[in-house]
Amino acid sequence: MSNSEQSPAKHLSLFGFFTLTATMVMTVYEYPTFASSGISLVFYLVVAGVFWFLPVALCAAEMATIKGWDKGGVFTWSGQALGERWGFANIFFQWFQITVGLVTMIYFILGALSYVLNWDALNNDPLVKFIGVVVIVWGLTFSQFGGTKNTAIISKFGFILGVMIPAIILFALTIAFFADGGKSDMSLSVSDMIPDFTQLNTMVVFVSFILAYAGIEASATHANEMKNVQRDYPLAVIMLVVLAIALNTIGGIAIGAVVPASELGLSIGVVQGFQGLIAYFMQDGGWIVRIIALFISLGVVAEVSAWIVGPSWGMLEAGRQGLLPKSLSETNEHGVPTKFLYLQGVIVTIWAAVLTFGGGGANVSFFTAISLTVVIYVIAYIIFFIAYLKVVSNHQDLPRAFQIPGGNGVKKIVAYVGLIISVIALLISFIPPAQLGGGDASTEYMTILVISFFVTLAIPFVIYSVMKGKQPSQ
Numbered sequence: 001m002s003n004s005e006q007s008p009a010k011h012l013s014l015f016g017f018f019t020l021t022a023t024m025v026m027t028v029y030e031y032p033t034f035a036s037s038g039i040s041l042v043f044y045l046v047v048a049g050v051f052w053f054l055p056v057a058l059c060a061a062e063m064a065t066i067k068g069w070d071k072g073g074v075f076t077w078s079g080q081a082l083g084e085r086w087g088f089a090n091i092f093f094q095w096f097q098i099t100v101g102l103v104t105m106i107y108f109i110l111g112a113l114s115y116v117l118n119w120d121a122l123n124n125d126p127l128v129k130f131i132g133v134v135v136i137v138w139g140l141t142f143s144q145f146g147g148t149k150n151t152a153i154i155s156k157f158g159f160i161l162g163v164m165i166p167a168i169i170l171f172a173l174t175i176a177f178f179a180d181g182g183k184s185d186m187s188l189s190v191s192d193m194i195p196d197f198t199q200l201n202t203m204v205v206f207v208s209f210i211l212a213y214a215g216i217e218a219s220a221t222h223a224n225e226m227k228n229v230q231r232d233y234p235l236a237v238i239m240l241v242v243l244a245i246a247l248n249t250i251g252g253i254a255i256g257a258v259v260p261a262s263e264l265g266l267s268i269g270v271v272q273g274f275q276g277l278i279a280y281f282m283q284d285g286g287w288i289v290r291i292i293a294l295f296i297s298l299g300v301v302a303e304v305s306a307w308i309v310g311p312s313w314g315m316l317e318a319g320r321q322g323l324l325p326k327s328l329s330e331t332n333e334h335g336v337p338t339k340f341l342y343l344q345g346v347i348v349t350i351w352a353a354v355l356t357f358g359g360g361g362a363n364v365s366f367f368t369a370i371s372l373t374v375v376i377y378v379i380a381y382i383i384f385f386i387a388y389l390k391v392v393s394n395h396q397d398l399p400r401a402f403q404i405p406g407g408n409g410v411k412k413i414v415a416y417v418g419l420i421i422s423v424i425a426l427l428i429s430f431i432p433p434a435q436l437g438g439g440d441a442s443t444e445y446m447t448i449l450v451i452s453f454f455v456t457l458a459i460p461f462v463i464y465s466v467m468k469g470k471q472p473s474q
């Protein structure tokens with residue numbers, strides 16, 4: 001990319017960037033996973049927010065605002081710092097994780113719809129569940145082929161209808177529940193906030209807290225559009241961390257307060273939470289719960305719709321450099337990479353089959369999908385932090401609009417903290433969760449996770465070697 005290209009317009013205010021980023025990283029459907037760790041969710045949210053989310057956001061903003069590095073995201077950043085092979089691996093892992101993450105999102109949709117339709121098989125029968133995933137993922141994939149303009153509108157309405165409104169209702173009901181003297185099923189003792197570190201299998205849920213904050217690096221590419229990036233970007237990120245910790249804490253407590261841990265379904269836990277809270281105030285509130293569940297499912301449908309086409313653009317940037325087959329980089333008259341989306345749909349379908357039929361039950365599938373999403377994504381973040389450390393050491397001469405304040409020493413501390421947390425998240429992802437209860441469920445979890453991880457780890461390097469081998473010699 002030429003450094004002489006026109007700089008982006010400085011039109012984003014502090015609040016504008018804040019709201020743009022908030023819509024990318026805040027979700028409702030992970031509240032049950034938070035609740036499954038008890039009141040220690042507060043500890044995990046704070047640690048993940050302060051020691052992981054902040055480093056990712058700050059390091060990403062600095063690399064995104066380096067002159068000439070504002071397009072291509074992690075492909076450009078890591079490629080410039082570590083070499084093209086690592087840039088391709090980074091963008092591949094960032095894209096590939098969503099092929100697993102989409103299954104997690106759709107599991108939630110099916111869980112909500114199973115309650116709305118009073119159709120238990122949709123959430124618990126593996127064949128029906130698999131068919132449900134296939135119908136949703138391919139229906140939404142085909143909906144992208146006419147262009148993303150309408151999808152963007154649907155996503156905005158879906159966020160308001162399916163995320164904001166249910167979250168506000170959930171928080172209001174929770175406040176009213178405790179104000180009326182309601183007794184929490186979850187221990188709210190301050191002494192229980194610190195996890196029992198001697199029981200490693202209780203800590204694996206930490207990976208879901210990492211996932212709750214993942215994606216901030218994508219919004220960092222908009223930092224160049226901020227009116228005063230050096231002042232406003234860190235303020236926006238700090239505000240976001242505080243809000244995310246607060247809302248996720250309230251959401252997790254709301255679910256855990258009224259749904260016993262032994263009955264908590266990770267893909268339908270939000271619906272169970274609404275059911276318990278509304279039942280506390282009225283006997284015949286099932287119809288209200290069904291409406292809310294429908295709203296939430298529609299909101300996640302809109303989110304899935306946006307994710308289906310969103311991450312593909314980074315891979316297309318790599319494709320334009322000859323690192324993907326030429327046909328995968330072709331777009332239709334609406335600018336949509338249809339063949340690439342076909343490939344993505346096939347991969348999502350394969351993951352759905354592996355996780356649904358090999359998962360041994362709803363919670364096993366859900367935990368495996370979340371952990372697999374995280375381990376793939378965390379590898380991308382490990383490369384990302386190493387690339388940033390290389391930038392700090394070797395590229396301080398490059399002009400940039402934003403820098404982490406405090407000099408190179410502070411920059412390295414921030415990056416190393418984020419890197420260490422990423423490595424810890426990767427390692428504990430391979431510990432079977434305590435919620436699986438050991439036995440066959442834990443064995444299935446480990447088998448699927450380990451095999452899938454190592455296969456995925458090799459794929460981008462194989463693709464890179466093959467595609468570079470096909471390019472004419474310079």
